[in-house]
Each structure stands twice: as C-alpha cells, then as structure tokens.
Amino acid sequence: LDMLKDTCAELAQHTLRTLLTLLGMIFGVGAVIAMLNIGEGAEREALKMIDTMGLQNLIVEAKNFEEKELKEQRKHSAGLTIRDGEVSVASLPFIERFSAEKVIDTYSIFSADGKSDGEAVGVSPNFFQLSSFEVRDGRALNEQDNRHFAQVALVGAAMAEQLFPMGNAVGQHIKINHLWFEVVGVLQKPFLKKAEFQGIKLGGEQHRVFVPLTTAIHKFPSDLLASEISSLKLQVAKEIDPVKAAKAVSHLLSRRHNDVNDFELVVPAALLAQQKQTQQIFNIVMSCVAGISLLVGGIGIMNIMLATVLERTKEIGLLRAIGATQKDIQTQFIAESFTISIIGGILGVVFGILLSELISFYSEWAVSWSLGAIVLSFSICAFVGIIFGVYPAVKASKLDPIDALQSD
16 A cells, blocks of 8 residues: 555656656557447447348348340349248248238328328338337237238337327327228337348337238239239248358249349348357457557556656665665566556546547447446556566666765
C-alpha cells in the first residue's frame, strides 16, 4: 500500500507527462473494446436477420424476364410451381417440408380508415412457421382457409397502422384490388435495425398483407406466362448442411425445368457464413490498429520510465546507499509502469464504452456488450505496462550507487 502511495505521488508530480503517456493506452484499450463490441453486435444482428429467413431453409425464387425471353422459356419450362415443392419433399429425404408464396399484382389496398401502398401476397399455411414470423393479434392463416379459397387476411404491423390507425385491426375488413377480405390477424413487428442483409431485403412482411395461396392463385388475375408461384421455402433437416443440400435441390429443379435457368436459389446459411468471414476480416484489421495503438502506448511508458531513471539518478543512488537492493529498485519502477497501465486501462474501458455508444448512435450499427472484450483488453493493457517497464527498471537497478550519487 505504501508503495502504491509513493507511485501515485511520483506520477502526480509530472501530471501532464503522465497524461500524455496514458493516451496511447486509453486509445488502444478503447479501440479494442469498441471493435469487439461492434463485432459481437454485428454477429448477433446477422443471426436475427437470418432467423427471419430461416437458417435451415433454402429459398427458391422465380426470376423475372422480358416478355420475349419469357415466351421462349415457357416452351421448355412452366416456371416455378407448387409441384416443385412437393417433388422436392418426396424425392429428397432431407427436405422436411416446404411453403409457397405468390406475389399479387397489387394496385389498391384500403380500409374504411386508411390506405396502404404495400403489397399483397398469397402464402401456404405453414409459411409463417418456416419464416419464424409470430402473430401479435388474432390468428395465422390455416389449411382450412387455403382449402376453401377463403377471403381472409393477415396483415403486417406497419400496414395495420396505416389501415387501422385507431387499432383493433382484427375483425375489420380491407379491400385488395377488387376483393374484400376480413382481417384475422396481425404480425408481430420484428426487431431489425437493417432492412437488407447480403443484398436480401428483410422486414418487408411488415408492409404486406397475406392471403391464402389458393385465393391468390384463383381469385386474382395474373400474366398467363408468369410462374404459378413467386418463391418456395424448403426446410432442411437439422443434421444436414443447407449448403450441401442446396446442390441437390438445384440439380433436381434444373432437371424439372429442362435446364432452363428461370429460378434462383438463396441459401441463408451461406449468407451467414459470408457475413462471418467479412466480420472476421474486419476484426483482424481493427485488432491490428488497436494493437499498434497499445504498442505505441507501451513505447510511451518505456520512454517516460527511461526519462524518470535519468531524473532520479541521485535518488536511486541514495536508496542503494541506505540499503535498498536491486530488486527493490526494480519493483518500484515496475510498479510505476504497471500503475500507469492500470489507470490507462480503466480510462480506456470508459472510453471504449462511450466510443461504442457513439458509433452505434451515429451509424446505427448494432452493439452487444461483451465482458470478455473488456477483460481481454484490460489484461493486454496491464501486460504491456509490465513488459515495457521491465527494461527501465533493470537499467535503474544496475546503476552504480557511487556514480549515481555523484551525478549532476
């Protein structure tokens, strides 16, 4: 305790110099904490986004073409159909189930209280289970709705606010193009800070109204050359790698479509892996920058301690003359460098937290607090302080007592 008091008193005598030495450690620790927190936040946000698509899902989307090219393709392929999903489940044992979606050519959606510029889509009954969408009010669409071509609808949270600003959407009626529908449910609004992930748009369901798939296909007109459905979601068994499963699905559908390239396969698991790889590269680069800052801080500590040795040469000689050993001198100087690093580490943690909050606020990046990041950066800072304090301490302890007392 006495040594700590002496160390703090010595550092306090040169406040400005000590503060300048601390800056390297503060910036280094703060950069490490901010980088790791943002990296952790980005990974968790990516998992949330992937969850809306389904990590074990494969998404097959029908491609859009010009009319002339589409006519030529329809000679060989009927486009994406419900039968594609049924055959995938029947032929591939690792495909457990599928859901289908049909985008309706929407030109008008309104209620007695408002209107919306969103779009209407027809979906199969298990669409919401495969997409991890939760119903906030009312119920989801079911098999009975699909079987009876029911004119019922499930609306997204954003659309519900537009059509029914006073609330209580369930039980009300909306008109989609030329048909009236009864609202039976409202989707839960997901917590997503970004509307796009790896080029895939997310959160669009909040501006959509969902109707039974059979209703969309049979009660709304569509282009005769258009695919029966707009997209399929195929659920892969948990023990199977979706990336490997995608190759088999692509081969099967290509054969069914006579090798006509009229569909696109999206693998959410592959998008997540790509995101993690990008994030890893970002972390490495930021770690190098933070490491350089800590290295500069360590050099600053060594510099101030070497200067201190020169300034306190007579003091060192006096201490040796009254019985202080080389080990005592080494301990004193290492304690001073360690104290500087500890103070810098504490201030760096505070700076890192503030920096993370600022970056999150202005860039809208996700931040997830990591105790491991704080402990790691603080430990590295303390380690750097000790390592860069060893040489000045050894140099101070090896001064000849007589020469030290006679120095000017």
